[in-house]
Amino acid sequence: MAWKTLDEMELNGKTVLTRVDINVPVKDGVVTDDTRIQRILPTIRDILAAGGKPVLLAHFGRPKGQRVPEMSLSVVRPALEAALGLPVKFAEDCIGGPAKQAVAALQAGEVLLLENTRFHAEETKNDGAFAAALAALGNVYCNDAFSAAHRAHGSTEGIARLLPACAGRLMQAELSALEAALGEPERPVVAVVGGAKVSTKLELLGNLVEKVNHLVIGGGMANTFLAAQGINVGKSLAEHDMTDTASEILTKAQAAGCNIILPTDVVVAREFAANAANETVAADACPEDAMILDAGPDSVVRIAETFEMSKTLIWNGPLGAFEIEPFDTATNAAALKAAELSEAGNLISVAGGGDTVAALNKAGAAERFTYISTAGGAFLEWMEGKTLPGVAALS
Structure with a gap:
């Protein structure tokens, strides 16, 4: 196993940029299936338990580098709060002023969700400056989005090369299961x-x-x-x-x-x-x-x-x-x-x-x-x- 898990990282007092997949189905502004949200809860809870501050990075739909209001991750926030049993703070961008301010204001025990990474065309281009802007927001990178791991994007690949990186619980479970099935x-x-x-x-x-x-x-x-x-x-x-x-x-x-x-x-x-x-x-x-x-x-x-x-x-x-x-x-x-x-x-x-x-x-x-x-x-x-x-x- 060449990758590290959350157990091998020092998280206490650290801002943990956590890539998740919450690209869930939504109808009339309401999440209709929260399976993907449920699957990331162990990672968020373990980061909180270790004294870390989870800052969630995610995409939603295919806005193709444009700010599309109906593809804002704010629509997922109520379902995320309900599943976690905690309030989730929200920043209106994933880089720049709004993101920096929201991260700076985040207290221990709180969770922050950043806006759709794909509102920036640089995300899917795996642009180095964009990945660096994401990385500047935190101390540790945790990837819990195996379902997006086949994409070399800024929030899945570029950022992992700039910060101490590990797999989240869902990623760990996916990789372990697949290794058991096809590796050995x-x-x-x-x-x-x-x-x-x-x-x-x-x-x-x-x-x-x-x-x-x-x-x-x-x-x-x-x-x-x-x-x-x-x-x-x-x-x-x-x-x-x-x-x-x-x-x-x-x-x-x-x-x-x-x-x-x-x-x-x-x-x-x-x-x-x-x-x-x-x-x-x-x-x-x-x-x-x-x-x-x-x-x-x-x-x-x-x-x-x-x-x-x-x-x-x-x-x-x-x-x-x-x-x-x-x-x-x-x-x-x-x-x-x-x-x-x-x-x-x-x-x-x-x-x-x-x-x-x-x-x-x-x-x-x-x-x-x-x-x-x-x-x-x-x-x-x-x-x-x-x-x-x-x-x-x-x-």
Whole structure:
């Protein structure tokens, strides 16, 4: 572990510039889901307990370097105060006079939120002068925004090189979980990769076939792999222009000793609608006028058996059209099996990505997984084997 944690930093009396991700959904001026706020509370509370003064840096939306009133972080402040159980002071800028004055006035036991870092174009350009202006506000830098760690921005990468730096509790948990899943995992390792398109997960698949023992491919992606094997997938969502690439991945997997698991039976329907008339057929027997919307029960049994023989699971993407019933059946069954094995201590399960978290929550399995990552792009890039600038800067 090349990065430091809060436990290794001297925080008493120090102003701790803390990069967080509170880019939460808001409707009519009210936060509708405070999950990301809840996840940063341990870091803020530990800094306060150690005598530090947390000054929160964050982005909100994509204002593209302009001051956009509806993208002000002031809208998040009430939800942050409610979650913390403390008043949160607010500065109308993240650098310059307003920020300096607010930091200077901050007392022990208080929390300060600075305005949206992306109101400055220099943030996303990782401008050195902007990073220095941020760094001048504090004594210690703490990054607790793993979900933004794949961006080399002023508040995620530039500032980390200018101050004593460490990972916050959420960042620490994310990095520890991912290291356990892909760095030096307990084997055998199984990965589940689902979703609509092979083209969006090429690097991920290419990296995984060399690192895992079993790779389960689901969703629309599986249809492309079936088509690559010469199987007729009817009107199913499939990238027929990617079949050569899918074949290359299959060949690469074979050479690496990675067992690829594709559906052997599928659930098909003539329309993409909830409770549409459907039937289960062999994977190579999809009718010309039908589309594959889920993996079948035999496929689920095979996936469950693979989970049972594995020690580590990494999951990104659903196995079918999980948004509509009954085409969420395979995803739900596989998720509940993974949850059961995790709860029993027989499987280390790590999952991440927007659709994945939604699918596992819908299945009622998320809370029983070993770790659920709140990150989207950063989680994917880590799985792809890429270096994350915000993490690299901490070491």
